[in-house]
Amino acid sequence: MTENRKDIIITTILLTIFAGLVFLNFISHEIYGKKAQTRIERHAALEARQQERVDARRITAEYIKLRELTRNQDTKDIIDYDEEYSGLKNEYLNSIVSISKELEEKVVNIDDIEALVKQRITAARKFEEGLENMEYIPGPLKDYHELLLSFLENDIDTWEATRSYYAGDFDGSVSDMKKLHDENSLIFSQTEELKKEIYSLYGLEDLL
Secondary structure: OOOHHHHHHHHHHHHHHHHHHHHHHHHHHHHHHHHHHHHHHHHHHHHHHHHHOOOHHHHHHHHHHHHHHHHHHHHHHHHHHHHHHHHHHEEEEEHHHHHHHHHHOOOOHHHHHHHHHHHHHHHHHHHHHHHHHOOOOOOOHHHHHHHHHHHHHHHHHHHHHHHHHHOOOOOOOOHHHHHHHHHHHHHHHHHHHHHHHHHHHHOOHHHH
């Protein structure tokens, strides 16, 4: 074998080895690159999930804080409402007590009864007007306030029927009259029960 041919063979072998090394290096780089990319993607996903948890905790904390602030404001609003409402209610109840006392002690004829019934109607109308003129009704008390107005409307109708009864204009019996008053008392009880539930929910039992 000539020297020149030996050189060609050696060169070919070296080139083949070099090409193999290059290919191996390429394969190794591809494998490493994919593993590195996988690690990067996994790390990014973990960071994203961690950030989601952080955001969720922050949102929850903000919601709890907002709910607490709202509850505190509602409690304050209910107390303010109760202060104005109690003045109106006490005046209404005091009028009823006074009328009842007169009914027991001073009534001697039907005219006296009619006069007291008119006073009773006037007391209910005044209470109703006062409630309608209240400037602000707290959200938690809106249903209660509406029910209270419904009671007063029924209360007025009941006593108007009572006035008609004593005036001889009532189209019904004593039993019908009693039923009207029983229904009126039931509505009042429902009104007071709803108020008790709401006030208890906000820890305001002392105002009941």
